[in-house]
Amino acid sequence: MSSNLRSVTVTRYVTPLREGGSMPAIAEADDEFLYVIKFRGAGQGPRALIAELIGGEIARLLGLPIPELVFATLDEAFGRTEADEEIQDLLKFSVGLNLGLHYLSGAITFDPVVNKVEPLLASKIVWLDCLLTNMDRTCRNTNMLIWHKELWLIDHGASLYFHHSWQNWEEQATKPFFLIKEHVLLPMASELESVDVEFRKLLTSEKIRTIAAMIPDDWLNDENTFKTKQEYRDAYAVFLETRVAHSENFVNEAQNAKQALI
Incomplete structure (x- = not known):
């Protein structure tokens, strides 16, 4: 089993998923795929990302169907043009390494x-x-x-x-x-x-x-x-x-x- 996830850089914020308490979002990365991004700057901080990483990779190891996880980097300049202040703050506090799940379009x-x-x-x-x-x-x-x-x-x-x-x-x-x-x-x-x-x-x-x-x-x-x-x-x-x-x-x-x- 590989000890590494793929790494991507987030290039475009598409839309927030407001049903999630930590306000994840759909975003596009530099590989041109869409991901659901879990942000380190959200309420539970990096601990939620650690739980997501461990839980997801154990599920995969056990043969259960889970979208691909990736490390998703947010650049410092990313999100400055975002009109919503709450989202702008979230992105500002999430600069660096976040976690993405491959977006299952149409699910x-x-x-x-x-x-x-x-x-x-x-x-x-x-x-x-x-x-x-x-x-x-x-x-x-x-x-x-x-x-x-x-x-x-x-x-x-x-x-x-x-x-x-x-x-x-x-x-x-x-x-x-x-x-x-x-x-x-x-x-x-x-x-x-x-x-x-x-x-x-x-x-x-x-x-x-x-x-x-x-x-x-x-x-x-x-x-x-x-x-x-x-x-x-x-x-x-x-x-x-x-x-x-x-x-x-x-x-x-x-x-x-x-x-x-x-």
Whole structure:
């Protein structure tokens, strides 16, 4: 698995996506593709980008459909002509390295009433979100798209919420994910045990550390919990390694929550 994402430079701001709390935007890059850009200057800062990067690349490693992620650089002069002051401020605070997801043109939002998901795929997504402690895949906000008749995962920025304070993070790594009861795909997730066996084999320590190594130095500037940036990467890796090693805790919780729905 490559430890590098492609890098692009943002050349044109197209339109904001105001339904996102952090106000991402569709923008064009110097490779002439459109991307949904997640900005470092938004409310949650670079931590949301770290969660997006780790969550997205783990999803890809596990064979789940996710748009390509790229490092997206914003030049200092970019956005000065933007008329909207709120957007102009966001762009000013986002100069440097941001994160982009390939824009799936024509995609429609996943609708749990209309769009059916096979039990195996549902179980894989539920397992992933338990691992990542991703609270953002509910009926209110599914963070899934249908594109060319296939389901695609987007937006993992709310994952790994332990890193907003780093309190008791080692203990949190072993805990069940109680918010899984709100997951939009939980009713279909009947293959969790077999998925658990498969994914524990795929998510080796080596692969987890390869993904953690992708976190840019630039996104760890405002941190003061650990002494070095490498210690931060190591902590993310240890959290995920511990979580995988204790996956029975979150699998059992998900199964119990599913049972309670019946």
